[in-house]
Amino acid sequence: MEQQQLPYNIAELIFKHFREGLHPDEQARLNTWLAADAKNRALFESFSNPAILEKEMAFFDRLDMAADWEAVAVRAGYDTSRSARPRRRLLYWSAAASILLAAGTFLLWPNRPATAPAQLASAAPAASPQPGGNKAMLQLSNGQTVSLGQLAGDTVLSEGGSRISGQSGQLVYDEAAASEAVTYNTLTTPRGGQFRLTLADGTQVWLNASSSIRFPTRFTAKDRTVELTGEGYFEVAKDHKPFYVSINGMKVVVLGTRFNVMGYNGITRTTLTEGAVKIQLAGDRSWNLKPGQQALVATGNDVTIMPADIDKALAWKNGLFYFKDDAMADIIAQLARWYDVEVSVKGPMPTRLFSGNIRRQASLAQVLDMLGYVSGAKSAVEGRTVTIQF
Template sequence: MKTEKDIEEILDNVKIPSDEEVEAAGMRFDRRIRRLRMRRRVMWATGSVAAVLCCGLVFTSLWMNRGVKENLGVVGIPRVLTTDHQVVVPTLILADGNKLNLKEREADSTAGKSNIRITDDRVIYDTMPAVREIVYNRLIIPAGFTYNVTLADGTEVTLNAGSSLKYPEIFVGKQREVELSGEAYFSVAKSDIPFEISVGGSKIRVYGTRFNVKERPQKAIETVLIEGKIGFKSPGHKEVRVVPGELVSYDMASAGIKVQPVDVQYATAWLDGVFRYRDKPLDLVLEDISIWYGVSFESREGLDKIEVTMNLNKTTPIDEVVSFLEKITNCKFIEERGHYTVK
């Protein structure tokens, strides 16, 4: 029979998890439960007529590309991400390296910065007088989230999942510069000082405007102008001026630039929490789904020839999204531990 001393020795050797370990485990569990309980809301603006048209488009696309099915080849759609894989919630990294979990309300008090305020879904920076030194913060948004930041000059930015933004706490001197990785919607405060965004080796110069920027790593940079004016400059090219309602895209492989008119509602649909596409190539649709849900797809060639028209809420569980795509594209998705093979 064990004595009281023996029991005390056993208890001393029991490892009790730290508060940080318990918190991290809780966040992982909460994230899984949240995904499993996502409500499905499929919105078709034109009802059954739209469904018939969609089926017709898919059938036509599959018929025109029926020969492609025999030409199989494996192409990888990148799993995401430009962000830190260890980040599971929106996270703010301060200049001193301190990391703040932005889903915790107490982050407001732990920031320790008089010019930073944190609310439920936004970081707000206030201008501080007599600041000369530029210090940078970095906002990281993982899969399954979007988040907002109001910069010190009043510029408002919404970041999509799988994105990060590096920016100064306070803009100093005659420059307003930020660095984007991923996708974001900007509403830039008007000023005589130009606002410049570095993204994927290219630069976007702004003078007070609203626009959407999307980087497809190692593939393309796409910018859609909603209001105002911007200048887009990529390596080896002169600055290209864009007017509202236009898309400027830079192809990293060919180093080519293309400007074309677009329907801006599709470029900004993610702000409304939906996947909204009209005649969008399936491979590009899968890229967006990969980033939002944090999954990966390995597919055959020819998916860029299949066009998808759909309107799905982003709260739809991933298995239901995949099932829906199977029905409208005649493709088969085989899942194993978050990785999908498309046949």
């Protein structure tokens, strides 16, 4: 069984075992998992302790499952106005997985210390940093900026002949008339922000925190070019005109495809989920990617093509922090961007790698508590500064 499946499959079985009992085939699956590793049996037995189970349930009762589902569904493009029955079922099992997410973290971080979870050195104040959300600034061609935090659904802007309609968490551009001059807009997300954009050709872009995209209000007959900093996920509308994403001195060349581009700290990762793209560097150097592959372009333009972990690459878009063999420094950097905090690290950083996941709508205090579970770190929050002691 793959690691990322444990919180959903095994957590569901454990939840049902304690709440309503299992069917014979389900019990057989659980027994197989229990027999596979002594750590699995120890974990299962710990949840037979009512005090521990009550503590974990209380920990996750503070999460707003409905709000989490809404946020994830909107970002993923689902219609949240559909009938409530499938949604209730999803929320039921999401709640089950959430109640046992601590267990999932144990399973995915097998080398965690055996000690109890480290508590915050000081209780997080009522106004402690919260998870990020739909926040961005739109800069028009005349230099005017528009805050897009909670743009009303009937908001309409006009720019370069394009009609820009605003919805909660996204902007949609209509194609301008060919007679109009091409103007450029820039959409920028702050730390703790994200936003969704539909370009004039129908291409959809999800923009992660601390990112920006510069784009024309309409595309010319020659090509479609945008400039990206930070991280974005693209679903490119099919067209005979090529689509270019310029980032960190390189270009991603596509015709119609789905891919993710991350370019923080001078390192660019391009992950292809569907179609075909070309990574193009100066000097007419280029590399073709197939679905399921990732291109890593490091400082100095060293290029490595490797199999991609699609779940990991797209986790941010789907509302998750997903770590798999990640350095603690990289984990802390992601948390700092999403919660818009400055992190001060004291003591030697762990050298081992970590794996696991938790929803991006969890509070900062909950994430730091999880960090304490898996690394033994103690954390304190003061304003927008987080101190982590290893």
